[in-house]
Amino acid sequence: MSAPVATEPKPAPPAVETLKVKVDGLEIAVPKTMPDPLTGKPVPTTMIQACTLARTDVPHYCYHPKLPVAGNCRMCLVEFGTPAMGPDRKPVLNPDGTPKIAKSPRPAIACATPISPGMEIYTTTPGVKAMREGVLEFLLINHPLDCPICDQAGECKLQEYSVDYGQATSRFVEPKVHKPKQVDLGPRIVLDDERCILCTRCIRFTKDIAGDDALGIVNRGSYNTLSAYPGKAFDNNYTLNTVDLCPVGALTSKDFRFQMRVWFLKETKSVCTSCATGCNIVIGAREEKVYRYEPRENDAVNSSWMCDSGRLNYKWIGAENRLTEIRRQNPGAGGEKITWTTAAKEIADRLLAAKPGTVAIVASARQTNEELFLLSQLAKKLNALTDSVPRIQIGDKLLLSADRNPNSNGAKLTGIAPAQLGSNLRKIAEGIGKGTIKTLLVFGEDVTRHGIGADLLAKLDTLVASEILPNQTTKLAHYVLPGCAHAEKRGTFTNGKGRVQKFMKAVEPRGDARPEGEFLHELVAAVNGNPGFTSIEGLFNWMAREIPAFNGLTWGGLGDTGVTIVLPS
Amino acid sequence: MIVKRDKLTFWERLYLPALVGGFQVTWRHFSRTLFRGKAVTMEYPEQKWVVPPGYRGAPYLVKDQEDRTKCVSCQLCEFVCPPKAIRITPPGPTGAPGSGNVEKGPKEFEINMLRCIFCGFCQEVCPEEAIFLMKDYSLTGTNRQEMIYNKEKLLSLGGIHQDKIQKWKHKADEAKAQDVFPVPPAK
Ligand code: SF4
Ligand code: SF4
Numbered sequence: 001m002s003a004p005v006a007t008e009p010k011p012a013p014p015a016v017e018t019l020k021v022k023v024d025g026l027e028i029a030v031p032k033t034m035p036d037p038l039t040g041k042p043v044p045t046t047m048i049q050a051c052t053l054a055r056t057d058v059p060h061y062c063y064h065p066k067l068p069v070a071g072n073c074r075m076c077l078v079e080f081g082t083p084a085m086g087p088d089r090k091p092v093l094n095p096d097g098t099p100k101i102a103k104s105p106r107p108a109i110a111c112a113t114p115i116s117p118g119m120e121i122y123t124t125t126p127g128v129k130a131m132r133e134g135v136l137e138f139l140l141i142n143h144p145l146d147c148p149i150c151d152q153a154g155e156c157k158l159q160e161y162s163v164d165y166g167q168a169t170s171r172f173v174e175p176k177v178h179k180p181k182q183v184d185l186g187p188r189i190v191l192d193d194e195r196c197i198l199c200t201r202c203i204r205f206t207k208d209i210a211g212d213d214a215l216g217i218v219n220r221g222s223y224n225t226l227s228a229y230p231g232k233a234f235d236n237n238y239t240l241n242t243v244d245l246c247p248v249g250a251l252t253s254k255d256f257r258f259q260m261r262v263w264f265l266k267e268t269k270s271v272c273t274s275c276a277t278g279c280n281i282v283i284g285a286r287e288e289k290v291y292r293y294e295p296r297e298n299d300a301v302n303s304s305w306m307c308d309s310g311r312l313n314y315k316w317i318g319a320e321n322r323l324t325e326i327r328r329q330n331p332g333a334g335g336e337k338i339t340w341t342t343a344a345k346e347i348a349d350r351l352l353a354a355k356p357g358t359v360a361i362v363a364s365a366r367q368t369n370e371e372l373f374l375l376s377q378l379a380k381k382l383n384a385l386t387d388s389v390p391r392i393q394i395g396d397k398l399l400l401s402a403d404r405n406p407n408s409n410g411a412k413l414t415g416i417a418p419a420q421l422g423s424n425l426r427k428i429a430e431g432i433g434k435g436t437i438k439t440l441l442v443f444g445e446d447v448t449r450h451g452i453g454a455d456l457l458a459k460l461d462t463l464v465a466s467e468i469l470p471n472q473t474t475k476l477a478h479y480v481l482p483g484c485a486h487a488e489k490r491g492t493f494t495n496g497k498g499r500v501q502k503f504m505k506a507v508e509p510r511g512d513a514r515p516e517g518e519f520l521h522e523l524v525a526a527v528n529g530n531p532g533f534t535s536i537e538g539l540f541n542w543m544a545r546e547i548p549a550f551n552g553l554t555w556g557g558l559g560d561t562g563v564t565i566v567l568p569s
Numbered sequence: 570m571i572v573k574r575d576k577l578t579f580w581e582r583l584y585l586p587a588l589v590g591g592f593q594v595t596w597r598h599f600s601r602t603l604f605r606g607k608a609v610t611m612e613y614p615e616q617k618w619v620v621p622p623g624y625r626g627a628p629y630l631v632k633d634q635e636d637r638t639k640c641v642s643c644q645l646c647e648f649v650c651p652p653k654a655i656r657i658t659p660p661g662p663t664g665a666p667g668s669g670n671v672e673k674g675p676k677e678f679e680i681n682m683l684r685c686i687f688c689g690f691c692q693e694v695c696p697e698e699a700i701f702l703m704k705d706y707s708l709t710g711t712n713r714q715e716m717i718y719n720k721e722k723l724l725s726l727g728g729i730h731q732d733k734i735q736k737w738k739h740k741a742d743e744a745k746a747q748d749v750f751p752v753p754p755a756k
């Protein structure tokens with residue numbers, strides 16, 4: 001992108017010394033140190049990190065780039081060599097002048113061994129292959145091979161590496177060690193101890209990242225068993241991340257348990273809407289049904305995690321009582337189904353007939369930047385009083401923000417909401433009470449729960465409500481417009497730190513529902529005669545030109561992980 | 570390429586002798602069928618062809634000798650089925666209550682016999698030996714809906730399969746001997 005995009009001021013990274021190492025013959029320069037995943041302090045770069053930089057895959061179970069190193073699974077064993085030193089502490093040279101490499105007699109685990117200058121790492125030798133096969137055979141000794149009933153099947157590292165390094169038959173004829181199955185580990189997690197390969201990723205996550213030292217391993221040898229601390233429930237708000245981390249099907253989600261096989265799920269990049277953090281997610285859907293959210297890595301926002309409450313907040317998308325019809329209602333005396341064209345025309349006529357200053361708009365900070373921008377265009381033309389509803393609760397230190405709106409900043413930047421969200425709501429209520437406000441547009445909120453009661457709504461000449469699920473406001477509205485969940489449309493949110501992130505469409509809207517932006521585009525075009533843009537790309541780029549904070553952004557330039565803008569203070 | 574045609578002989582050019590010869594064959598079969606009861610055709614559908622072993626007919630679900638529905642709803646057959654004839658509804662978190670260590674079974678299992686091409690992939694992929702192509706080759710119905718066989722129908726048509734391995738029972742017995750089962754049920 002050429003335009004100057006404001007990004008958060010980053011301290012220039014200190015110049016890191018690099019080392020030259022060879023990975024399978026490919027020489028690359030690798031930083032001497034890398035930040036520790038927990039403290040961020042520089043720690044020596046390991047072989048596995050060097051291999052990752054050289055785009056060489058080293059199979060591993062216990063290593064995870066975001067967790068402290070444990071080095072217990074031995075799957076990452078590699079062979080290596082270092083430059084040979086003569087008795088004079090000078091490198092020994094080959095006849096052709098290159099340094100002579102002394103191959104180490106023993107392999108090393110790539111996840112925990114630091115690199116040294118001139119090191120050569122070998123990941124494809126017959127020895128390495130044999131070691132991988134051996135480790136895998138050991139891991140499978142007591143493994144139950146539950147794949148047909150295991151929710152991990154299809155995304156299981158044990159399955160994947162078995163394809164690469166497994167044996168077709170087992171040499172183990174003794175009875176397998178049996179361990180507890182179907183263990184109720186916590187309110188959201190089921191544990192199958194037989195499938196656990198004791199990598200301790202879950203233990204490290206919950207202790208070091210979530211700060212809840214709830215899990216541990218008890219007993220010895222083949223009887224090693226993962227367990228929650230006796231009498232302590234594994235119930236912090238981040239437990240489901242251990243399900244993602246678990247390389248096998250030992251920890252599985254109760255919510256997703258036996259719902260769908262993972263290979264049927266279509267994955268769509270999206271953003272969680274449950275708070276202002278805006279964790280990046282992948283929506284797993286099949287045949288227009290959303291089955292799960294999973295976190296998507298974005299180091300500027302959520303690392304590789306998301307909270308349980310956000311992850312499980314998707315059921316409403318498939319709710320039975322979704323609004324699916326465009327309706328013209330005579331509150332208290334029934335209503336009828338109309339088309340989008342009729343609705344757009346009639347609402348536009350009513351707005352054009354309204355005297356300036358008699359219109360108010362309550363938009364939702366759960367709407368996208370683009371929708372809020374279109375509403376602000378309407379508001380400008382109609383000189384409308386606007387606001388959106390604040391949702392402040394208690395946040396935590398890790399991800400969950402106290403602001404439970406995903407797009408409060410979008411609402412502020414587009415001018416729909418004042419600096420203090422919700423401070424105009426009282427004025428709107430008073431205006432309706434006094435009769436100065438005759439028309440109210442409500443998008444995605446139930447205003448009866450936010451100070452504009454049913455008695456006030458009854459005084460309005462026109463009440464338009466765009467909603468996803470029915471509520472008190474839609475019951476009283478003259479026009480009900482069925483809206484789309486974020487999973488059913490494209491758009492962008494601006495998170496609490498000013499990161500503008502886009503999300504993609506995972507499923508089709510229900511019934512006649514239609515992305516709010518499309519309808520608003522028609523309405524804006526009819527009211528102020530500006531045809532605007534029908535495509536989300538055009539709309540976003542138009543918005544980015546109009547709103548100073550977004551200047552320089554483009555839809556394409558947002559990429560998958562978004563761009564951080566400077567929020568006006 | 571030019572194919573050289575032999576010239577027809579005088580006898581062949583007469584045409585009628587050939588006609589008579591043909592008619593003789595027809596007559597021979599006609600009289601054999603009529604007077605000696607030696608038909609070469611079959612009176613389908615009153616008479617049915619007995620298919621040889623290994624024939625691939627319609628796929629049905631089976632139970633084992635202990636009356637357990639063998640399918641565990643792994644959905645591999647649904648995935649592999651080329652014309653997408655199979656549709657499985659997984660059981661959800663409750664699994665298959667009462668199935669012990671099997672944990673899981675299909676809530677619903679449908680095969681659209683109008684789509685099925687009797688390829689046998691489902692039988693081949695099934696890790697549980699739960700679905701077999703049987704000997705039925707002629708399925709009829711009066712409407713399309715009728716041709717979608719549900720779990721109940723597939724199981725009743727499939728019958729019992731004598732399972733020699735009984736892996737789940739074996740696993741449960743082995744675990745019981747080690748004093749691990751019964752496990753605390755998932756809440
Ligand atoms: S953990 Fe992996 S290998 Fe083990 S039963 Fe589950 S899918 Fe199969
Ligand atoms: S439950 Fe999973 S993540 Fe935890 S130790 Fe076992 S295999 Fe590793």
Ligand code: SF4
Nearest residue numbers: 650685686688689691
């Ligand atoms: S036989 Fe082939 S087409 Fe028929 S259900 Fe099985 S996999 Fe599908």
Ligand code: SF4
Nearest residue numbers: 640641643644646695
């Ligand atoms: S492959 Fe076998 S066990 Fe799996 S769903 Fe099909 S019939 Fe059931």
Ligand code: FES
Nearest residue numbers: 060062073074111
């Ligand atoms: S990944 Fe290195 S020992 Fe487990």
